[in-house]
Amino acid sequence: MIRIEVDMDKCQHYGQCCFEAEDVFALDADGKLQYVAEVSDDRKAAVESAADVCPMQAITITAS
């Protein structure tokens, strides 16, 4: 499994991560970021892309 953590103090809700892994990250009706904290290993590439493109570099990924 892969653990995902978003530093909500850094996050500005750009939503760029949502385009890279739409099953993991989403903006809610208020434009705030919501995300799944744990995903299976086969989502690794998408989640890494999401962390990579985050304009605030707020996403941390760890293998668990």
Add this chain to the structure above:
Amino acid sequence: MTAIDQPPVARAVDVTDPAAYAHGIPHAAFARMRREEPIARRAFEGRPYWAVTRYEDLVTVTRDPQTYSSARGMTNLWDLSEEAMAARRSIIDSDAPEHVRLRRLGMPAFTSRKVRGYEQTTRQIASELLDAAVAAEEVDLVCAISAPLPIGVIVGILGVPEDDMAFMVRLSDELVDGADLPADAYGNTTPLELLPFNSPAAHALFEYGRDLGEQRRLDPHDDLVTTLIQAEVDGDRLTPVEYANMFQVLVFAGNETTRTAISNGILAFIDHPDQHDLLLARPELIDQAIEEVIRYACPVLHMRRTATCDTVLHGVQIAEGDKVVIWYASANFDDEVFADPLAFDITRPIKPMQVSFGAKGPHHCLGAPLARLELRVLLEEIVQRRIRFEQAGDVVRTRSNFVNGIASLPVRIRPA
């Protein structure tokens, strides 16, 4: 002149003077600034600014948009009136939350998945251009490949008709190197201060973008102009000024910067034939080669920020309102980060990463995946054809302190 009149050391090079880039980035001047005065008090057109030249400090400034604003004084070296800023403000010259809104509108066209979908078209354009260049044997690389490849790709994404490609190239050239254009070129009547790059070419781009937008509003296509015209975020749409600036930025950024990366990249392979041989022998080095081309080419030389509060950067007191200029042209060659930084070395590790795209701050290049795709496809097609380039005449550089442009690069194409 007697020995006494001579200054003890050569006068510091003014890195904002376009003439300082006549032979490329003034590396010696930047090396000295990094070493002796990494946060240097300098002046541009009589007004003071801080020149940030080290990698680490550039990253600090880039990733702290709350302290270092892109909106307050915009991102150009020049100081602009409030009226000019309002007319010229683009996605580049904004802070959150406006920046978030504009970024969300532009983003869907440039996600990894979307960009993978552009590969086939990109390869087709690159193949046709390379085949024509090989057949011609001797070409100006800029006209034959560096300019038409990126513009061919971006016009397809935007939905600009192919017949207007050359016009888009000419206008983006004139934005950065159009000092000779009369103020009323293209029927411009807007005061130059209200136009991006103070250029009447920006007026022409605005007008063109507005016309195309109007056509797409009436007759929607599957293209980015239609997306921008129709896009709604939180119930509101792009204003006409926002749309015009977004169109201008996309044409300019989708064309000028990748062109600069290609021209400087091929020139680097010409100047370092061992690296060209290495890529032919070991095509698996392509990811590293792409990053090295982007580092070495450094298409955008600097951006400007404005301090929103008193702060300290690398031990230097910065006051609220101070202009802070971050020099990618220096940070990409910082020897604290890159071993032997002036060497063009396609085996260089990818990390630490070059900062040409903006060092992973909020303004990190939206089109970075597209730029990488275009470079990848071009290098792959060169490798596949087993060709090499030789210089066949003088390099002509763009007169600019903002883009590391090459106006002309005559080359001969030979079997490798």
